[in-house]
Amino acid sequence: MTAQVGALVRAHLSDRRRSLLAWGLPLGLMSAFIVAIFPSVEDALSKAVADYPPALKEAFGIGGLTNVEQYLQAEMLSLIVPLALGYLAVRAVASGLSGAAETGRLDVLLSAPVSRRRLVVAGFIATAVELLVVLLITGLLTAAGSVLSGAGLAAGPAVAGFANVWPLALVFAGLGVVATGFSLRTSVVTGSVAGVLVAMYVVDLIGRLDPGLSGVRYVSVFKYYGNAIEDGIAPLAFCGVTLAAIALAALGAWLFDRRDLAA
């Protein structure tokens, strides 16, 4: 089993090698730019943020913009990176399942003695690795931006901030697998899960803005995302969200095993 899953993971990553750069480079360069300009905008930002309504600061996780870590959290890690990685996750997992069904690749792979569940496991693991690589590229470019500009981004908090995106994005990979249990059309899978991604973000935002509606945040995985660059990774949330992603993938594998392979 390990050899088959390993071969499938390597093939999946090889197929998506361009995607690693296509997502990692823009996110990394954008993040590096944000970090690099911080020294020149620091003073103006501190004054501007002091005037922000407290609810707005709470909603977007802006505790203050007095250091580069807070600025990176506000500009990249509170919105852009989680949404981008969540969408990448569903795209990646869909390419190995519904995308493979559309190109005919699934029929060829399932001519070999490999079970559908192993295909799903391999697709999910490959997506997890792809997310890590994209986060690594983004993190490295961000660090380079900090070094070149002298912004002084602390390595530990930055690693925690980027690493914390991984389980969150993985949940959307798990939802992508569940969606392939119902449809083998990539547009349907990515569209529906991207809708859930945005809806979860908006629900969490509403819950943060209105304390009376804070209960709705429990249906959103963003509630458990936190602000790891400032507070560190919350181990319980990190592991819980990762387990939820694995549980979703397992459910998706069960559904995928039971369905007809016709788009």
Next chain:
Amino acid sequence: MAVIETDGLTKLYGKARGIEDVTFSVEPGEVFGFLGPNGAGKTTAIRTLLDMLHPTRGSARIFGLDSHRDSVAIRARLGNLPGDFGYGKQTSGREALRLLARLRGIEGFGRAEALAGRFRADLDRPLGQLSRGNRQKVGLILATFHSPELLILDEPTSGLDPLMQEEFMELVAEERERGCTVVLSSHELDEVERVCDRVGIVRTGKLIAVERVAELLGKALRTVTLELADAGDLADLRALPNVTDLQMLDGQVNFKVSGDLDVAIKAIAHHHVVDMELTHPTLEEVFLTYYREEEGGG
């Protein structure tokens, strides 16, 4: 023991037609063809056998194993060319081959290089840059490189040029010699006639007949064109019950014959035959024969 055995295999898609009550068997070393027009249900039958589609009812056994429960064990022993073969635009045939070899636990590429030379297939270019025919060659190599016990080929010559179609026919003959069982689908009667031992005729999702190829052709109407030196009496020929549509024009005689050709040949034996042409039935004509039988309760 039959290599493939189905019993009332049925796949329905809601109100849409799939296949219904398909029962047949394929013996070891046999080349069996599914013959039918596009949309008849050939691909559905194959995909149900391969567990890509789960049957609504009925069952299929391959190598004596349940086609659903034991599908992984079954697929270890077969090769499959899906209809309208595709894989991914960026991947080369060699990359696909490498992955399939690993999934099958095979060291190296088996006889893939030899097959690539034989079919003049380019294994190194991305499949998206290949023509349909050249992609099909790669698909054939992926299906056969590991010398399986059973080959399932859905429209295998689709897109191949005539030279490569010939090469394919030879490959199937060699596979049979090797002891491999072959199941293929086609809408080309000539192709089926040349390579298959038996044929299952599929119409609107139902297997309406399973025949040996010779019997199939014998039942269908063949057109005979004769050029006679003498414009003699053809009453003997006209009187034969299996001869129809007899026409004479300027020494040329046309008629259709079904079943045993020998009696028709004997009926014209006393004439001086200058030339003779026998046209095999088209697929449509074969189907018409079976449709008539079916409608007549035969």
